Amino acid sequence: MPAASPRITGFETHDVRFPTSGQLDGSDAMNPDPDYSAAYLILRTDADGDAPEGAGGAAEGHGFVFTIGRGNDVQVAAIEALRHHVLGLPVDDLCADPGKLARTLADDSQLRWLGPEKGVMHMAVGAVLNAVWDLAAKRARKPLWKLLADASPEWLVSQVDFRYLTDALTPDEALALLRRGRRDRERREAALLERGYPAYTTSPGWLGYSDEKLARLAREAVAEGFTQIKLKVGADPADDVRRCRTARAAIGDGVRLAVDANQRWDVAEAVARTRVLAEFDPYWIEEPTSPDDVLGHAAIRAAVAPVRVATGEHAHNRVVVKQLLRAGAIDVLQIDATRVGGVNENLAILLLAARFGVPVCPHAGGVGLCELVQHLAMFDYVALSGTTEDRAIEYVDHLHEHFLDPVVIRRGHYAAPTAPGFSAAMRRESIARHTFPHGEYWAARRAADEEAPA
Amino acid sequence: MPAASPRITGFETHDVRFPTSGQLDGSDAMNPDPDYSAAYLILRTDADGDAPEGAGGAAEGHGFVFTIGRGNDVQVAAIEALRHHVLGLPVDDLCADPGKLARTLADDSQLRWLGPEKGVMHMAVGAVLNAVWDLAAKRARKPLWKLLADASPEWLVSQVDFRYLTDALTPDEALALLRRGRRDRERREAALLERGYPAYTTSPGWLGYSDEKLARLAREAVAEGFTQIKLKVGADPADDVRRCRTARAAIGDGVRLAVDANQRWDVAEAVARTRVLAEFDPYWIEEPTSPDDVLGHAAIRAAVAPVRVATGEHAHNRVVVKQLLRAGAIDVLQIDATRVGGVNENLAILLLAARFGVPVCPHAGGVGLCELVQHLAMFDYVALSGTTEDRAIEYVDHLHEHFLDPVVIRRGHYAAPTAPGFSAAMRRESIARHTFPHGEYWAARRAADEEAPA
Numbered sequence: 037m038p039a040a041s042p043r044i045t046g047f048e049t050h051d052v053r054f055p056t057s058g059q060l061d062g063s064d065a066m067n068p069d070p071d072y073s074a075a076y077l078i079l080r081t082d083a084d085g086d087a088p089e090g091a092g093g094a095a096e097g098h099g100f101v102f103t104i105g106r107g108n109d110v111q112v113a114a115i116e117a118l119r120h121h122v123l124g125l126p127v128d129d130l131c132a133d134p135g136k137l138a139r140t141l142a143d144d145s146q147l148r149w150l151g152p153e154k155g156v157m158h159m160a161v162g163a164v165l166n167a168v169w170d171l172a173a174k175r176a177r178k179p180l181w182k183l184l185a186d187a188s189p190e191w192l193v194s195q196v197d198f199r200y201l202t203d204a205l206t207p208d209e210a211l212a213l214l215r216r217g218r219r220d221r222e223r224r225e226a227a228l229l230e231r232g233y234p235a236y237t238t239s240p241g242w243l244g245y246s247d248e249k250l251a252r253l254a255r256e257a258v259a260e261g262f263t264q265i266k267l268k269v270g271a272d273p274a275d276d277v278r279r280c281r282t283a284r285a286a287i288g289d290g291v292r293l294a295v296d297a298n299q300r301w302d303v304a305e306a307v308a309r310t311r312v313l314a315e316f317d318p319y320w321i322e323e324p325t326s327p328d329d330v331l332g333h334a335a336i337r338a339a340v341a342p343v344r345v346a347t348g349e350h351a352h353n354r355v356v357v358k359q360l361l362r363a364g365a366i367d368v369l370q371i372d373a374t375r376v377g378g379v380n381e382n383l384a385i386l387l388l389a390a391r392f393g394v395p396v397c398p399h400a401g402g403v404g405l406c407e408l409v410q411h412l413a414m415f416d417y418v419a420l421s422g423t424t425e426d427r428a429i430e431y432v433d434h435l436h437e438h439f440l441d442p443v444v445i446r447r448g449h450y451a452a453p454t455a456p457g458f459s460a461a462m463r464r465e466s467i468a469r470h471t472f473p474h475g476e477y478w479a480a481r482r483a484a485d486e487e488a489p490a
Numbered sequence: 491m492p493a494a495s496p497r498i499t500g501f502e503t504h505d506v507r508f509p510t511s512g513q514l515d516g517s518d519a520m521n522p523d524p525d526y527s528a529a530y531l532i533l534r535t536d537a538d539g540d541a542p543e544g545a546g547g548a549a550e551g552h553g554f555v556f557t558i559g560r561g562n563d564v565q566v567a568a569i570e571a572l573r574h575h576v577l578g579l580p581v582d583d584l585c586a587d588p589g590k591l592a593r594t595l596a597d598d599s600q601l602r603w604l605g606p607e608k609g610v611m612h613m614a615v616g617a618v619l620n621a622v623w624d625l626a627a628k629r630a631r632k633p634l635w636k637l638l639a640d641a642s643p644e645w646l647v648s649q650v651d652f653r654y655l656t657d658a659l660t661p662d663e664a665l666a667l668l669r670r671g672r673r674d675r676e677r678r679e680a681a682l683l684e685r686g687y688p689a690y691t692t693s694p695g696w697l698g699y700s701d702e703k704l705a706r707l708a709r710e711a712v713a714e715g716f717t718q719i720k721l722k723v724g725a726d727p728a729d730d731v732r733r734c735r736t737a738r739a740a741i742g743d744g745v746r747l748a749v750d751a752n753q754r755w756d757v758a759e760a761v762a763r764t765r766v767l768a769e770f771d772p773y774w775i776e777e778p779t780s781p782d783d784v785l786g787h788a789a790i791r792a793a794v795a796p797v798r799v800a801t802g803e804h805a806h807n808r809v810v811v812k813q814l815l816r817a818g819a820i821d822v823l824q825i826d827a828t829r830v831g832g833v834n835e836n837l838a839i840l841l842l843a844a845r846f847g848v849p850v851c852p853h854a855g856g857v858g859l860c861e862l863v864q865h866l867a868m869f870d871y872v873a874l875s876g877t878t879e880d881r882a883i884e885y886v887d888h889l890h891e892h893f894l895d896p897v898v899i900r901r902g903h904y905a906a907p908t909a910p911g912f913s914a915a916m917r918r919e920s921i922a923r924h925t926f927p928h929g930e931y932w933a934a935r936r937a938a939d940e941e942a943p944a
Contacts, residue, residue: 067599105600106571107611113567114610117560145521146559152753152781154806155609156568157561200780203757203789299606303657326654327606328809330784331816335657352608355782362785 041128042095046080047119051112052462053105053472054403054435055481063244065270066298071105072403072435073472075112075160076462079167081127083175097171098460099163101374102402107156108472114160117147122164131172135195138165138380142197154352158377165378166408170458179453180379181414185221189214196384197354197377204358210387217390217420224418232449233414234424235431236264236294238401240283243268247282254286261448264292264319264428270300273309280316289317294346296322303332307339320344320368327351333365346370349399353377354384361392370399370430373408379458386416396421401432406443407459410450438466495582496549500534501573503566506916507559507926508857508889509935516558516855516888517698519724520752525559526857526889529566529614530921533621535581537629551625552914553617555828556856561610562926568614571601576618585626589649592619592834596651608806612831619832620862624912633907634833635868639675643668650838651808651831658812664841671844671874678872686903687868688878689885690718690748692855694737697722701736708740715902718746718773718882724754727763734770743771748800750776757786761793774798774822781805787819798822803853804829808838815846824853824884827862833912840870850875855886860897861913864904892920 057069079097101111121140130137141161142153150157173180184192193210240253250267257265267283269276276295283293295318301309306324313321321343325332327350337345344367351357353376360366369389371382389396398413400406406429413429421427429450436442440461444451453459469476510516511523533551555565575594584591595615596607604611627634638646647664694707704721711719721737723730730749737747749772755763760778767775775797779786781804791799798821805811807830814820823843825836843850852867854860860883867883875881883904890896894915898905907913923930 067603069599070603071600103600104603106598107568107601107604110564110568110571110611111604114561114564117564144560145523146525146557147561148520149524149558150561150565150610150613152804154782155611156604157564157610159604200756200783200786203786302654326809328608328807329654329813331813332654332657332809350606353782355780355786359783359785 041126042081042083043127044079044122044125044130045082046078047123048078048080049112049115050076050467051108051472052076052467052470053108053478054470055477056434057105063242064268064296064298065243065300067104068244073103073105073108074100074403074462075103075108075115075163076100076467077115077163077167079122079171081171083127096461097167097169097174098458098462099165099167099170099378100404100460101159101163102405104402111156111159114156115163117157118160118164127171127175130168131175133194134165134168134172135197135380137168138195138197138377141165142377153355153377158352159374162374162376162378162381165380166374166458166460169379170460174457177456179455180411180458181418181452184411184415185225185419189218192383195380196387197380198384200355201358201384201388204362205388205391209391213387213390214420217422221419224422228414228418228452232446232451233410233417234428235262235445235448235450236266236292236397236428237262237431237433238266238296239431239433240265241267243271247279250279251282251286254283258287258291262291263448264294266294266296266322266430268298269295269313270297270309273312276309276313280313280318284316292319293317294319294322297324299323299326299350301325303329303335306336310336310340310343314340314343318343320346322346322370323350328356330356330359330363330365333360334363337365337367344368346397348372350375354381354388357385357388361388361394366394369394369396371396371409371412372399373405373412379412382412386412386420390421395426397427398429400430401434403435404439404460404462406431406436406450407439407441410443410453411458414452438462495580496535496537497581498533498576498579498584499536500532501577502532502534503569504530504921505562505566505926506530506921506924507562507932508924509931510888511559517696518722518750518752519697519754521558522698527557527559527562527926528554528857528916529557529562529569529617530554530916531569531617531621533576533625535625537581550915551621551623551628552912552916553619553621553624553832554858554914555613555617556859558856565610565613568610569617571611572614572618581625581629584622585629587648588619588622588626589651589834591622592649592651592831595619596831607809607831612806613828616828616830616832616835619834620827620912620914623833624914628911631910633909634865634912635872635906638865638869639679639873643672646837649834650841651834652838654809655812655838655842658816659842659845663845667841667844668874671876674876675872678876682868682872682906686900686905687864687871688882689716689899689902689904690720690746690851690882691716691885691887692720692750693885693887694719695721695750697725701733704733705736705740708737712741712745716745717902718748720748720750720776720884722752723749723767724751724763727766730763730767734767734772738770746773747771748773748776751778753777753780753804755779757783757789760790764790764794764797768794768797772797774800776800776824777804782810784810784813784817784819787814788817791819791821800824800851802826806830808835808842811839811842815842815848820848823848823850825850825863825866826853827859827866833866836866840866840874844875849880851881852883854884855888857889858893858914858916860885860890860904861893861895864897864907865912868906892916
């Protein structure tokens, strides 16, 4: 008689917040004072190897939604609303077919009303699925990128929800893309393990930094091997020009300079403001307007060429991405690991990008986004698009010390993770210390605030 | 010395759920078992006339988000996350300029990440603003539609957030539309008070009803004076044909028959399934595919004409509506009172519809949606579009008994509300009895479930 499968026995959520607003790290035109946060989920199982005090064991799956502070409690509540769909599931079946749970969660007819497939409720679905993928990769003893790259095209297609996609991508077309993508994958896997995946860095370019700090960090980035940096723009026009000039002078002509407006502009303003910056040869203009405005992005792209248009980190689901691609609205697609419905929906999005031949340059930074999204880009390189040309993963040097398997950057490249899992596990002591509002850090800060003179 | 303004002194939320799933009322192809619910907010003030036991006094503002059951607690948590923006505000200033609070809520840089402007967090903003508008109308001693219709075009324009709209609608264009809309408004106001606003009914057409019940209710609707009914479709194709035939036979050729697929189809399937139903002369096909798929709706519309395409109840903000209109994707726009950012964003949406000359037929039903949305349609008639031609507000005969100022239907028309406010106030005893999970109804049901044999 075969042993019964272990089951999901615990569904544990945490409201974790880091006080980044104090340093103006992460400041941009739309988000002046973020406190990088995670609505964090741990799935526990009764499999051998479960160690309640450990965070990386094969018997746990970790996932989260990245937020920027207030409302992280709402995001935790949304994850909690999915508890009943997950507790008690047999782990073997769950890890063999995360897509089945993805459909169950998408089809909860009552919860669906709160989206559908967008916002807080949809990101909660993503956190649960990402935790399942972390568990599946750990049990397979592979980093997630390798689990995906080794999987059969047929199985990968079974993990995708093609609803609302078939006018742009059918299951058969996806299968053909994946079959083509597998050819010579051993060679690319070896290259990935040797060189890593290209990165670009946003660390020099936060809006709250002085010109001196910007120039110094930009020079350091080039010295460290980065071939692209990114600058936040979109507040004062004169500042944009001065900062772009400062950055371009610091990095020289051979390094790409991307600029990011974080949704600050209407369409006409986006066109005018981007044209003013054209003298500094920006590689792309990112989020020039509302992330919902597919037609607006298409109009901007037509007007600002040859400057590329990049967006996608706030594209709330595969239907928006489908339209961005169909409308010819973007040159660069920026996927995000925790905005959509987990690995399953990001597979759909990577397939759409491959179908339309648009390069994917993932959004990262925040807390834990680099750790997660590198796996998706590396899978794409090894077994789908087959190239890193004009592709790079965003890198920000924030908060990695809180993760058990933090990203490693070498000469401007992400080193391929080799530890099993999705690199999602945050250190237990970091979770405890930064739990809001009662963790040690926040309790001490509140006490200090109360003692301070008014 | 002038008396100080009263202030917002209370921010009280309730998780209210009605057990509608037991009757298959409200069942459709995507939502088979809804429990109509409200994430409910009461703003209290210290103005004279505040009566904690009453629900309709001039000193309280009521608002809510309609949901269909599970997750109503998440929606309540999202409303609670806005508490700190509202408590303590001076009521006079707040009611003189709800748009100022609208901008404060939209600009909360940390909460914004959870949308932006979509899903649970955005609907929470809508509930807060709608409660403020209820309070403002009560203090003005006018029903909301009349408050809006009497307001100056300049003030109405000041209530709209034009961000992301100016490529389709500028403040000056909005002002011109409102000035044109005011001409002869006394005549239309008199007509509205005499005849009411046209309604159509969805009560006969729920997917879970038998053919006999469908035919009987359809005949009754025509006898009651409705000139349009709506049928849910989108599950089994043969059922759709049979039900359309049944309905058409029951109502005859002179009554409009709309069909509603509730997002069930991909683009090609929507075209094929709608064409099959064309023999029954459907007036519109509603929500044929994903509410996010602007380009998909445009493709469907081009393929199924002369059948009209209607959508909008799940359009999550003004940017989506702008695109639906710009892309020529719809013939009929279906606004919803609690999906977007309150009256302020619905003003933007009504202005967009007027700009593009597309008729607005509001979505209603659920719990309280009829009560709210009638005010928006009536304002549009009296002081913006100036017509009810090809326009009707959805009507469903559910749960009105729980409201202090329920809608009144006469000869297929909504009678214009005359009581001050937004008709949002639910009876205190209804809230208490249906509070989930500890109100009297749910406690009794749980006790009964526990006693029932397994």
